[in-house]
Amino acid sequence: MIKYQIEKNLSVEEFKAVLIASTLGERRPINEPERLAKMLEHGNLIITARHDGKLIGVSRSLTDFLFCTYLSDLAVDQHYQRKGIGKELIRRTKLEAPKAKLILLAAPAAIAYYPRIGMTQHEFCFYLDGVEQLV
Numbered sequence: 001m002i003k004y005q006i007e008k009n010l011s012v013e014e015f016k017a018v019l020i021a022s023t024l025g026e027r028r029p030i031n032e033p034e035r036l037a038k039m040l041e042h043g044n045l046i047i048t049a050r051h052d053g054k055l056i057g058v059s060r061s062l063t064d065f066l067f068c069t070y071l072s073d074l075a076v077d078q079h080y081q082r083k084g085i086g087k088e089l090i091r092r093t094k095l096e097a098p099k100a101k102l103i104l105l106a107a108p109a110a111i112a113y114y115p116r117i118g119m120t121q122h123e124f125c126f127y128l129d130g131v132e133q134l135v
Helices: 012-022 033-042 085-096
Strands: 002-006 045-051 054-063 068-076 101-103
Touching: 002 085, 012 033, 012 054, 012 068, 033 054, 045 085, 054 085, 068 085, 085 101
Parallel strands: 068 101
Antiparallel strands: 002 045, 045 054, 054 068
């Protein structure tokens, strides 16, 4: 049985392990524990999925709970994928801020996943990696 819950004190070690097990670690600073700690500290909505106590999934979001929720990290251990855990983490994230629009940037391998579960793709997303890119 999978247990879902909001966690305010998720450890850096567990977070790093699930990022690696999900392949999201390929695009996250897993070798920078201080940065991971700050990611956890400033993510104000973290929902976890655990199987027999082991962290197997996490949804880490930043939200104002009324207008927008940015789901920054959705990670599910590869051994537990295709069982509805990611969808349930998204559902529970949305339920915590029902009036807020849930927004995310998809990992390249997950682009086809989100429309399948009912999310709408938006063509007008922009990002900036460094201030020096501004012209």
